[in-house]
Amino acid sequence: MTAITRVRGDITGQLVDAVVNAANSSLLGGGGVDGAIHRAGGPEILAECRALRAARYGRGLPTGQAVATTAGRLPARWVIHTVGPVYSPDEDRSALLASCYRESLRVAAGLGAATVAFPAVSTGVYGWPLPDAARIAVDAVRAAAADGPFTELRFVLFDETADRAFAAAGV
Template sequence: MTSIVLVRGDITQQHVDALVNAANSSLLGGGGVDGAIHRAGGPEILEACRALRASHYGKGLRTGQAVATTAGRLPARWVIHTVGPRFTHEEDRSELLASCYRESLRVADELGARTVAFPAISTGIYGWPIDDGARIAVETVRATPTAVEEVRFVLFDERAYEAFAAQVR
């Protein structure tokens, strides 16, 4: 059974097998978690992402998918990049958000990762309400068969931490 751990802090400082990056579809870096991971991991991550774009992901990574690269200088072995959906009141994109967590765990299993750190995908600039994002994240991780032993949700602020804590209880 996968244990769920909550941490308030910086995902780039987590000593885990794999860090999940809330990437944009270009895979070439951006703001928020994506920018922080690229900055802390160094040019090796960007080089690996460029190689992905030159091969299987010429048009970028689709929302809800996940793919792994080196972690560069981060204290992890791999970065699993996933593209979360933008929140909108006009369309229910919950399944795409759940897919980010499921696909990241699938990739982690393929890599042999036993510890995985996730951010609160889509709850920043993509506007997903934190309470709903936490619900989808925790429910999906609990429902997804995986060999990952520990899922660590690394939450940037107290509000996000409390939203996830309410779901883990």
């Protein structure tokens, strides 16, 4: 049975097989979680992201998809980059947000990862309201965990507000 947990902390310090990065479509780093992972992981991550852009994702990684690279200097083995949707009050993009988690777990399973750490995808500059994002994330991870080879799927939450939202969503 897969344990689904939550912790408050820094995702770059998690001792897991794979860390999920809330990336932008360019795969070339940015702010928030993306910038923190690139800074802590070092140039190896950026080099692999550039190679992915040159080989397969010339226009960037599509929203809701996921791809893996080395974790560089992070304690994890891999970084799984996923591009979350920008929140829109006028258009339901929740299927794209759920896809970020499902696709990340599909990639993780293909790598043989047993432990995966997730940030709260799309809740930073992409503006997704935390209670809704937490519900979507937890539901998607629970559903995918039932079919996967995972021992622990961990939500790593940066602050008390995110921690409360994920607790309310059942983690």
